[in-house]
Amino acid sequence: MFAIEISDDAELRPLEVWQVDEFFAHIQRARKQVDRWIRFAAGASDLNGARDTLQRYADRQAADTGRLFGIWHQHVLVGGCMYPHFDAQSGNCEIGVWTEPAGQGHGFVTTAVRILLDHALIERGLARAEWHCDPRNERSAAVAKRVGMTAEGILRSSYLHNGERQDMQVWAILQDEWAAIRDEW
Ligand SMILES: CC(C)(COP(=O)(O)OP(=O)(O)OC[C@H]1O[C@@H](n2cnc3c(N)ncnc32)[C@H](O)[C@@H]1OP(=O)(O)O)[C@@H](O)C(=O)NCCC(=O)NCCS
Structure with a gap:
């Protein structure tokens, strides 16, 4: 149900609490790739943590303050x-992404991000979508660039990750910029 085709054999769908076993098995396969850059998998270190992650996003969805999708x-x-x-009130959102190794290198994430941009900036009418990444995370920055975002700057020593203060690169796209390029895909 509620699936959007993103290639001949891949789909984007809501990712919900009832799917916790499938989510945790996937996170186990993704952990090594994801942990290097973000805390998302670390928060799902066991089945309870995985359930908490899904519940947190279910709560955000209910409050219209966030949402989670699987590929x-x-x-x-x-x-x-x-x-x-x-x-929605301030007109701002942030988009984040992850894959396990088998999901990387197919363009699934780029397509999924375009769908989220379209929902946020066109359907919901938000003004701005942001993307935050470690400036050394070339694959992440490549997605932001591919969908038409602009690198706006680097927040130095912005957050603690893996025991070290990390810089954060902020990318963003505005509603009129997205409206001008969305038809290209
Ligand atoms: C960031 C991350 C999600 C990017 O994944 P990705 O697979 O590189 O991104 P995409 O799905 O957009 O795929 C792009 C790749 O698919 C290729 N590709 C194939 N078909 C494509 C298509 N139709 N459209 C776009 N790219 C396509 C591209 O050439 C590119 O491969 P390349 O880099 O080897 O040239 C992934 O590396 C990851 O999970 N990293 C760890 C977690 C993380 O860093 N998250 C982001 C934190 S800010």
Whole structure:
């Protein structure tokens, strides 16, 4: 139900609490790739943590302050994307992404991010969508660039990750910029 085709054999769907077993099995496969850059998998270190992650996003969805989606390739959950922050009142949101190794390198994430941009900036009428990444995370920055975002700057020593203060690169796209390029895909 509620699936959007993102390639011949991949779909974007809501990722919900009842799917916790499937989500946790996927996170175990994704952990090594994801932990290097973000805390998302670390928060789901066991089944209870995985359930808490899904419940947190279910609560955000109910409050219209965030939402989580999975990417299924040949019926296997291989990654996903989310709005970690979604503020319709201020017109701002942030988009985040992850994959396990089998989900990487197919363009699934780029397509999924375009769908989230379209929902936020066109359907919901938000003014601005942000993307936050470690400036050394080339694959992440490549997605932001591919969908038409602009690198706005770097917040130095912005957050603690893996025991070290990390810089955060902020990318963003505005509603009129997205409206001008959305038809290209
Ligand atoms: C960031 C991350 C999600 C990017 O995944 P990705 O697979 O590179 O991104 P996409 O799905 O957009 O795929 C792009 C790749 O698919 C290829 N591709 C194939 N078909 C494509 C298509 N139709 N459209 C776009 N790209 C396509 C691209 O050439 C590119 O491969 P390349 O980099 O080897 O040239 C992934 O590396 C990851 O999970 N990293 C760890 C977690 C993380 O860093 N998250 C982001 C934190 S800010």
